[in-house]
Amino acid sequence: MRTHFIAIGGAAMHNLALALHEKGYTITGSDDAIFEPSRSRLENKGLLPAELGWFPEKITPDIEAVILGMHAKADNPELLRAQELGLKIYSYPEFLYEQSKNKTRVVIGGSHGKTTITSMILHVMNYHNIAVDYMVGAQLEGFDTMVKLTEENDFIVLEGDEYLSSPMDRRPKFHLYQPNIALISGIAWDHINVFPTYENYVEQFELFIGKITNGGILVYNENDPEVKRVAEAASNPIRKMPYSTPAYHVENGTTYLETPEGPMPIEVFGTHNLNNLAGAKWICQNMGVDEADFYEAIASFKGASKRLEKIAEKGNNVAYKDFAHSPSKVAATTKAVKEQYPDRTLVACLELHTYSSLNAGFLKEYEGALDAADVAVVFYSPDAVKIKQLEEVTYEQIAEAFNRKDLIIYTNPAELKNYLYNIKHDSKGTALLLMSSGNYGGLNFDEVKNLI
Incomplete structure (x- = not known):
């Protein structure tokens, strides 16, 4: 063809x-x-x-x-x-549906966590040599490509993005997949250039639930009030399976998940990631993997690329980078790192890079997002604002939005780099967290190991 x-x-x-x-x-x-x-x-x-x-x-x-x-x-x-x-012209998601019409379609949706949950599911399947088709939004360890399509595999696991399908098809991608099994991890307003109101954004998830095939399954995060409300209000003939954050504790920088066999050390950390893990477990069980086999496999999951990825460690100092950019993701990621390293000075550096984050009207959504950090830094490029044809955002607007008096703000990449290179480390150590969907105006992440 x-x-x-x-x-x-x-x-x-x-x-x-x-x-x-x-x-x-x-x-x-x-x-x-x-x-x-x-x-x-x-x-x-x-x-x-x-x-x-x-x-x-x-x-x-x-x-x-x-x-x-x-x-x-x-x-x-x-x-x-x-x-x-x-x-015949297809959008990307339309073509994926055509390729998977005769398979059991598992679609992972949500404003945050969908890449991680999809990655966890694929890691478990790969660990147990269960072949599935897939599409995921990050490069995964042990996988050559982010997409796999075959004639013979029974399941396809799809990361369900709520963004538009193509310039010709203005439907959200995840509306096209018609899942047999679906998951919603969280709902937090995003993509304001496409969904100008919160209500309009939430409606996309209501429509997504309505597209689950009759007799299908909805796995949903009941810790998220909006997800819980939307899921419980759905009246189509589907089975609903709520999940919540499992019990865990952190000890000497290691997170232990409570399991029926006792505490189990895991590689990922943070309440949001443990919540993601609970959702992935339900999906895997519905794909034929029992609980014990899930725990055995997930113990070695190290995370998806750019999702709380450890990029350097030296003595008591550690550095992570994360794709977090929306307010809910920034808050969850910052809290996770502080919880994992409570005695270290957490320096959290956020780049405002997306259309939503650089919109003056949306900035207020970031209030409190960096509160868990000991030192909070925000970087944005005035050039990025111009490229996106947005109204200029000011220091004052950003300071007011985050509502943190000691917030450090940079617009010059060289000045930011100089600041990062001159961070003073005390004996307890520093945890540096770099959150961005960009690169801070040209920061070489390979050099970060020299910062700690």
């Missing part, structure tokens, strides 16, 4: 291209910018476009499927040519 990707270089798109290539499809694609690691990975499989740009002549009648990435615009020349020829 010849399949053409418009915007093949994206993180999700190139992984789907690699998965289909592995499945035996003939793959072509175009993009106007392709960065690492997409570039090398496509090149290694002979899928890298010969030159950057859009070429309508690549679009020919023998193409059986065109997959349109979010990076492509509605007036893309290749898209216009595909429409002119009447070719």
